Amino acid sequence: MAYVNIEVRTEAGKVGIVQLNRPKQLNALNNELMDELGAALKAFDADAAIGCMIVTGSEKAFAAGADIGAMASYSFADVYKGDYITRNWETIRSIRKPVIAAVSGFALGGGCELAMMCDFIIAADNAKFGQPEIKLGIIPGAGGTQRLPRAVGKSKAMDMALTARMMDAAEAERSGLVSRVVAPDKLMDEALAAALTICEFSQIAVMAAKESINRSFESSLSDGVMFERRMFHATFATTDQKEGMDAFVNKRKAQFRHQ
Numbered sequence: 198m199a200y201v202n203i204e205v206r207t208e209a210g211k212v213g214i215v216q217l218n219r220p221k222q223l224n225a226l227n228n229e230l231m232d233e234l235g236a237a238l239k240a241f242d243a244d245a246a247i248g249c250m251i252v253t254g255s256e257k258a259f260a261a262g263a264d265i266g267a268m269a270s271y272s273f274a275d276v277y278k279g280d281y282i283t284r285n286w287e288t289i290r291s292i293r294k295p296v297i298a299a300v301s302g303f304a305l306g307g308g309c310e311l312a313m314m315c316d317f318i319i320a321a322d323n324a325k326f327g328q329p330e331i332k333l334g335i336i337p338g339a340g341g342t343q344r345l346p347r348a349v350g351k352s353k354a355m356d357m358a359l360t361a362r363m364m365d366a367a368e369a370e371r372s373g374l375v376s377r378v379v380a381p382d383k384l385m386d387e388a389l390a391a392a393l394t395i396c397e398f399s400q401i402a403v404m405a406a407k408e409s410i411n412r413s414f415e416s417s418l419s420d421g422v423m424f425e426r427r428m429f430h431a432t433f434a435t436t437d438q439k440e441g442m443d444a445f446v447n448k449r450k451a452q453f454r455h456q
């Protein structure tokens with residue numbers, strides 16, 4: 198697939214990078230871009246050489262939200278009957294290898310929601326997160342009312358969604374929305390280092406950890422703990438578990454074969 202709205206590359210043959218590329222619109226997210234993003238991530242997910250993915254934008258904007266120009270004339274009948282605007286956005290949830298969001302600049306509306314769909318967010322210190330849909334007479338439509346309170350708690354989520362206040366990178370880190378904050382010129386280095394670290398580990402263990410953590414959002418504590426226990430026990434069926442523990446016992450670096 199030839200991409201128009203994103204740029205795709207690999208680093209070290211192991212990390213798949215997708216850069217959103219509509220700079221004039223501050224990477225506003227339209228269906229074409231989201232189709233391309235979904236296709237690129239799925240292709241990386243299916244590529245045995247790839248262990249981790251990074252989604253990023255430009256220094257000024259990760260993404261300034263769904264494309265308001267494209268949405269402006271839609272009626273209720275259009276969006277409801279056609280399940281318009283965000284119907285293809287959840288593709289990212291089907292990706293089984295880790296996806297890191299490297300966020301610089303604005304991550305607003307659907308941009309914040311897209312970042313939250315990734316497994317964790319590394320932010321540049323100029324990042325600004327927000328759900329300003331209320332200013333447009335709408336509400337978040339790609340999971341913002343669900344993922345934001347889970348990430349930062351009810352009070353801050355309500356504050357952001359009801360007043361359209363933006364959260365800067367320091368507050369986002371304090372609140373648990375982002376995992377690390379770095380200088381803008383170090384953002385990709387930091388995200389890449391995290392991705393390469395992940396690639397060093399057993400891919401089966403990495404995927405099982407991701408699946409188990411995501412399960413915590415969908416289940417009761419006891420069901421989630423049981424799911425984790427089954428996955429934990431299953432890792433003992435892998436050669437990577439034997440390798441990891443033997444390497445520790447014999448004080449050498451493990452060489453995982455993802456089996």
Ligand code: CAA
Binds near residue numbers: 261265305333
């Ligand atoms: N959709 C379409 N175009 C957008 C856009 C968006 N979400 N955000 C910015 N742009 C465009 C602007 O229209 C402008 O285009 P022109 O140069 O052709 O006029 C260009 O990007 C640069 O934007 P600004 O001139 O506004 O730049 P700024 O630095 O002054 O402000 C900003 C930056 C604060 C991000 C401002 O652009 C802004 O508020 N954007 C809208 C943010 C927003 O409301 N996002 C939510 C969208 S709805 C949504 O996402 C629904 C959902 O949950 C899925």
